[in-house]
Amino acid sequence: MDIEPxxxxxxxxxxxxxxxxxxxxxxxxxxxxxRSYKEETKESLWSQYDPQKMASIDGFLExxxxxxxxxxxxxxxxxxxxxxEAHKAIAKWQESKTLSSKNQNVTLITQNVDGLHQAxxxxxxxxxxxxxxxxHCLQCLAEYNGEVDGVDLEEREEVIECPECGGxxxxxxxxxxxxxxxxxxxxxxxxxxxxxxxxxxxxxSQVYPAAGLAALAKxxxxxxxxxxxxxxxxxxxxxxxxxxxxxxxxxxxx
Numbered sequence: 001m002d003i004e005p006x007x008x009x010x011x012x013x014x015x016x017x018x019x020x021x022x023x024x025x026x027x028x029x030x031x032x033x034x035r036s037y038k039e040e041t042k043e044s045l046w047s048q049y050d051p052q053k054m055a056s057i058d059g060f061l062e063x064x065x066x067x068x069x070x071x072x073x074x075x076x077x078x079x080x081x082x083x084x085e086a087h088k089a090i091a092k093w094q095e096s097k098t099l100s101s102k103n104q105n106v107t108l109i110t111q112n113v114d115g116l117h118q119a120x121x122x123x124x125x126x127x128x129x130x131x132x133x134x135x136h137c138l139q140c141l142a143e144y145n146g147e148v149d150g151v152d153l154e155e156r157e158e159v160i161e162c163p164e165c166g167g168x169x170x171x172x173x174x175x176x177x178x179x180x181x182x183x184x185x186x187x188x189x190x191x192x193x194x195x196x197x198x199x200x201x202x203x204x205s206q207v208y209p210a211a212g213l214a215a216l217a218k219x220x221x222x223x224x225x226x227x228x229x230x231x232x233x234x235x236x237x238x239x240x241x242x243x244x245x246x247x248x249x250x251x252x253x254x
Contacts, residue, residue: 003251007239010223011252014104014197019090020188020213021110021117024202024228025245028084031114032077056176060138064159064168071171072157075132078114085246086201087120093253094122107191111203111210113173126187128180128210130173139167180209192217200237201227201245211236 011017023033049070053059060067094106109126110117115133117125135144135153142164144153149163159168174180188210192198198217203210214224214236223238227248231240241248 001243001247001251003241003248004239007225007241008252010197010225010239014195014223016195017093017104017106017197017199018191018195018213018217018222019093019106019108019199019201020192020203020210021086021090021108021112021201021245022203022210023112025084025086025110026081026112026114026116027202028086028244028246029081029116031081031112031116052176055173057178060168060170060175064170065157068159068170069157071132071173072154075154078132081114081116083116083120086244086249087116087122089246089249089253090117091121093249094124107195109188109191109210109213126184126191128174128184128188130171130181132171132173134172135169136172137162137165137167138170140165143172144169185209188213189216192222193220195220195222198222198224199227200224201249203228204232204234 023031027033054067054070090108094108107126108117108122108124109128111128113127113129113132115131133145136142137144140162142162144162146153148160148169151160153160153169159170161167162169192213193216195217198214200214211234214234218224218236224236225239225241226232226234226237227241227243227245229242229244231237231242233240
């Protein structure tokens with residue numbers, strides 16, 4: 001793959017790099033996106049359900065056990081997925097934080113909930129949409145992972161009550177219609193505001209609120225580069241690189 005020398009120079013000389021990743025990065029590990037969900041899960045019993053309904057507070061309140069079971073199925077599917085070259089390239093980039101012998105700060109923001117960035121070696125990940133491997137109480141917000149009163153949550157097929165308040169325990173992901181986590185959003189805004197290079201990887205750069213981060217970076221003078229198999233032609237983007245995230249990032253981080 002040929003990448004413009006100008007783009008390579010921008011990457012090498014940037015002081016503060018912010019990377020925003022979306023579903024396209026996880027798709028390279030075989031994780032179904034909402035757009036591809038029906039096709040990729042057509043052999044599953046869950047293909048009859050609308051994923052947007054299942055990933056909503058209304059869907060949970062209507063049938064908590066069904067939504068919980070859907071997430072348990074999604075977790076079981078994700079256990080078969082491995083970090084791809086994009087995850088590994090970003091982790092390596094963060095760890096080294098040096099290119100061409102120049103100090104470089106690299107911040108990772110993701111819209112993905114699958115934890116593959118952490119599995120790929122990234123330690124500091126700003127998760128805008130939460131993490132599917134964590135859980136919390138719908139009512140008091142107490143966090144739960146692993147066992148609750150001696151019961152392994154990964155083995156549960158029905159919603160369990162919170163020992164603290166009796167509320168229902170739900171997956172710690174942001175559902176449609178819910179606000180993003182305040183701290184994660186503040187951190188993402190800060191990283192975007194202060195960077196001089198913003199990479200939008202595997203995401204459209206057009207879906208808000210996350211798309212606003214690229215615009216924020218641009219407003220402060222940062223160069224915005226989009227990496228996508230099919231460029232979105234966003235007016236915010238300075239350079240579009242058409243290709244798979246793993247392949248492109250491996251070249252940029254050399």
